[in-house]
Amino acid sequence: MIRLSSLLWLGAAGLAATVLFQVKDEVQDLEGELVGVQREIQRDREAIHVLKAEWSYLNRPARIEELARRHLGFQPLEQTQISLVDYLPARPEDFGRNAEAERLIVPPRRPSMPAGLSLAATPEAPPQPKIKQKAKPASQAVTAKASAPKKAPATAPSAVPVNPVTGRPLPVSSTLVSTGAQ
Amino acid sequence: MFRRQSAKPTIRPRTPCGHDLGPNRDWIVELEGTAKAALETGRTRLIVAGLVFACAFLVVGLRLVGIVLLQDVEEPRLAATPSGSEALETGRAEILDRNGQVLATTLPTSSLYANPRHITNPEEAAVRLATALPSEPKAKLLAKLSADRSFVWMKRGLTPRETAAVNRLGIPGLYFQREERRFYPHGALTSHIVGFTNIDNKGLAGMEQAFNPQLRGSNQPLRLSIDLRIQHILSEELLAGMQAFNGIGAAGLVMDARSGEVLAMVSLPSYDPNNPAAAPDAGRFNRATLGVYEMGSIFKIFTTAMALDSGVVTLEDGYDVTKPIRIARFTITDFHPHRGWLSIPEIFKESSNIGTVHMAVDSGTELQKRYLAGLGLLSAPKLELPEVGEPMIPAKWREINTMTISYGHGIAVTPVQAARAVAGVVNGGVLPEATLLKRPEGEPLGGTRVIGERTSDQMRWLMRLVVEQGTGGNAEAEGYLVGGKTGTADKLRPGGGYARDKRIASFAGAFPMNDPRYVVLAMVDEPKGTKASYGYATGGWVAAPVVGKTVQRMAPLLGIEPAPSAPVQNELLVPVNLRGRAVAAQ
Numbered sequence: 001m002i003r004l005s006s007l008l009w010l011g012a013a014g015l016a017a018t019v020l021f022q023v024k025d026e027v028q029d030l031e032g033e034l035v036g037v038q039r040e041i042q043r044d045r046e047a048i049h050v051l052k053a054e055w056s057y058l059n060r061p062a063r064i065e066e067l068a069r070r071h072l073g074f075q076p077l078e079q080t081q082i083s084l085v086d087y088l089p090a091r092p093e094d095f096g097r098n099a100e101a102e103r104l105i106v107p108p109r110r111p112s113m114p115a116g117l118s119l120a121a122t123p124e125a126p127p128q129p130k131i132k133q134k135a136k137p138a139s140q141a142v143t144a145k146a147s148a149p150k151k152a153p154a155t156a157p158s159a160v161p162v163n164p165v166t167g168r169p170l171p172v173s174s175t176l177v178s179t180g181a182q
Numbered sequence: 183m184f185r186r187q188s189a190k191p192t193i194r195p196r197t198p199c200g201h202d203l204g205p206n207r208d209w210i211v212e213l214e215g216t217a218k219a220a221l222e223t224g225r226t227r228l229i230v231a232g233l234v235f236a237c238a239f240l241v242v243g244l245r246l247v248g249i250v251l252l253q254d255v256e257e258p259r260l261a262a263t264p265s266g267s268e269a270l271e272t273g274r275a276e277i278l279d280r281n282g283q284v285l286a287t288t289l290p291t292s293s294l295y296a297n298p299r300h301i302t303n304p305e306e307a308a309v310r311l312a313t314a315l316p317s318e319p320k321a322k323l324l325a326k327l328s329a330d331r332s333f334v335w336m337k338r339g340l341t342p343r344e345t346a347a348v349n350r351l352g353i354p355g356l357y358f359q360r361e362e363r364r365f366y367p368h369g370a371l372t373s374h375i376v377g378f379t380n381i382d383n384k385g386l387a388g389m390e391q392a393f394n395p396q397l398r399g400s401n402q403p404l405r406l407s408i409d410l411r412i413q414h415i416l417s418e419e420l421l422a423g424m425q426a427f428n429g430i431g432a433a434g435l436v437m438d439a440r441s442g443e444v445l446a447m448v449s450l451p452s453y454d455p456n457n458p459a460a461a462p463d464a465g466r467f468n469r470a471t472l473g474v475y476e477m478g479s480i481f482k483i484f485t486t487a488m489a490l491d492s493g494v495v496t497l498e499d500g501y502d503v504t505k506p507i508r509i510a511r512f513t514i515t516d517f518h519p520h521r522g523w524l525s526i527p528e529i530f531k532e533s534s535n536i537g538t539v540h541m542a543v544d545s546g547t548e549l550q551k552r553y554l555a556g557l558g559l560l561s562a563p564k565l566e567l568p569e570v571g572e573p574m575i576p577a578k579w580r581e582i583n584t585m586t587i588s589y590g591h592g593i594a595v596t597p598v599q600a601a602r603a604v605a606g607v608v609n610g611g612v613l614p615e616a617t618l619l620k621r622p623e624g625e626p627l628g629g630t631r632v633i634g635e636r637t638s639d640q641m642r643w644l645m646r647l648v649v650e651q652g653t654g655g656n657a658e659a660e661g662y663l664v665g666g667k668t669g670t671a672d673k674l675r676p677g678g679g680y681a682r683d684k685r686i687a688s689f690a691g692a693f694p695m696n697d698p699r700y701v702v703l704a705m706v707d708e709p710k711g712t713k714a715s716y717g718y719a720t721g722g723w724v725a726a727p728v729v730g731k732t733v734q735r736m737a738p739l740l741g742i743e744p745a746p747s748a749p750v751q752n753e754l755l756v757p758v759n760l761r762g763r764a765v766a767a768q
Binding site: 042045050052053055056059062 | 734738
């Protein structure tokens with residue numbers, strides 16, 4: 001009896017030892033691999049770090065400008081190249097639907113504001129245009145008189161500008177597009 | 183129970199009750215007294231120890247079961263890497279611009295050192311080493327290699343090619359030390375802001391010095407408020423302006439009018455921070471923050487703002503500017519003399535010294551001091567850089583000082599102070615704190631109110647007038663409603679008094695004037711008149727075009743909507759009652 005159980009235990013121990021040895025061996029291999037991968041990661045990180053510096057160096061504005069001038073013929077964006085989507089002429093299918101649509105003409109030289117549109121309606125500006133406040137300093141009646149004709153062409157401040165074609169209000173500052181980009 | 187068998191029954195044991203147990207029987211010894219107590223203690227100890235060990239084994243067993251059979255939640259699925267963060271750990275953090283472009287970074291390099299005691303033949307080693315390091319003189323190498331020490335730096339920060347060459351020589355006694363070296367990809371473009379470090383990566387100037395502990399302590403990059411593109415534009419335009427008028431130096435600033443963030447700051451001549459030792463002292467000097475200058479007529483912005491804000495004058499008032507003002511031994515005249523009365527807008531537009539002095543005198547010295555102090559012009563500005571100049575103000579503020587300071591003479595401030603004060607005047611009257619660090623998104627804008635909102639409106643209109651009709655016409659950038667004020671100040675002669683031929687031409691502007699977003703200041707030191715400028719070297723000829731061109735180029739980058747001029751101009755119009763006199767604004 002004693003013999004048999006001893007043999008059994010011995011066999012179990014031997015089995016455990018073998019399995020343990022194999023697992024340990026495997027772990028050692030994996031650890032070696034891990035160290036290698038980690039070293040590689042570190043190397044890659046270093047390379048990325050250096051490449052980032054090089055990227056920044058190659059992106060010197062002076063260099064980009066020179067390259068753009070030489071190869072692309074680019075030049076700084078000018079004010080005349082910027083307009084609003086809502087200043088585009090009406091689409092053909094809108095003709096007839098809105099009488100005003102036909103009257104809207106493409107600005108001759110540069111995009112300009114349609115009549116009745118004022119920067120005073122810019123969303124970020126307060127409802128009462130700030131700068132106008134100085135138009136009514138203190139007392140003088142002369143002031144008011146003098147200011148009246150000047151204000152007139154500028155705006156009808158309370159009227160929200162409306163796209164004559166679609167009939168929806170013009171978003172004044174949000175829809176900036178560069179015509180060059182289209 | 184404690185039993186013991188004995189082979190020699192020489193005594194007759196008795197039970198505790200006195201029964202004779204007989205001679206030849208197995209007998210039980212019942213111990214009494216101290217012996218029994220000792221045994222009992224021993225037994226108890228054994229039981230306790232056994233229990234402790236049983237518990238310990240139980241814990242170990244349970245833990246084993248837990249580890250082997252049950253999934254441990256806290257066990258990481260992946261083995262830990264040496265550093266958890268994504269970026270490479272370096273000894274000094276990066277410095278970035280507001281868009282994330284690298285302005286300063288740390289690159290790994292190797293440095294060569296020698297143990298001269300291990301070098302058998304210094305002469306031969308020096309000759310061979312000189313072939314690998316052509317930049318080092320042979321004699322210097324030999325001297326180092328024959329030193330009686332066990333450590334000497336041969337060369338630090340070798341290029342990879344040099345490293346390979348030295349390795350190929352295979353000279354024993356030479357060793358490489360892995361080191362880190364600071365590198366500035368944009369070189370001279372940002373040198374006055376970023377600064378530089380010494381070979382041991384200690385910050386010696388600029389933000390490198392100001393944030394030395396933070397940069398060394400963490401891997402977190404430092405994000406500046408600088409926009410590299412704007413910096414480039416300003417630097418290029420300033421350089422062009424300086425060269426066109428043969429100036430000896432120039433400074434310029436672009437500041438966010440609301441938050442006080444400095445988007446660009448240029449001081450010319452500049453230097454290469456990758457090789458700071460080669461820079462002349464003139465190049466190292468930061469004119470934008472360390473230099474203090476008499477800004478000239480730019481101060482009329484502050485004088486006029488003060489007079490309007492305190493109610494001393496209104497836009498409808500005016501002064502007789504026919505007669506020069508004589509006080510003590512000075513005579514204050516106008517650059518372009520006028521006859522008769524000028525309205526306040528005209529005085530500002532034509533940059534009349536006489537009119538401005540009248541305004542300042544009517545306001546009084548105390549008021550002037552209070553307003554200038556409020557605008558931060560009398561004390562050193564709070565800026566992160568270590569190179570910040572203290573303004574030069576008169577020790578005793580007499581009436582003559584009040585007069586000259588009103589048009590920017592007799593007080594010297596740094597350009598950054600002037601730009602900040604202009605920002606405070608045009609942005610609605612709240613003076614922002616100047617900063618070189620990017621403000622976190624959504625952080626409330628601080629600042630102190632210095633003038634009323636209405637005064638700020640009026641000043642904006644006046645400054646727009648200067649560009650539209652006055653001395654600053656060259657600053658016009660179509661569609662962006664630039665407004666500003668020119669300034670031309672004679673420089674002080676070393677012996678005292680003013681030099682007539684040496685001056686500082688400046689322009690302080692902001693745009694767009696209906697809702698100012700950015701303040702642009704340009705200043706050229708000692709410009710000389712050219713044929714193209716008809717011999718003039720004033721702010722309007724020298725500095726105003728720099729600002730105009732800078733705005734023209736930077737505004738589209740910053741997403742500023744170009745405004746068709748007419749409606750906004752009408753908005754900016756202020757009617758003036760001149761009681762029959764000439765009118766500035768038609």
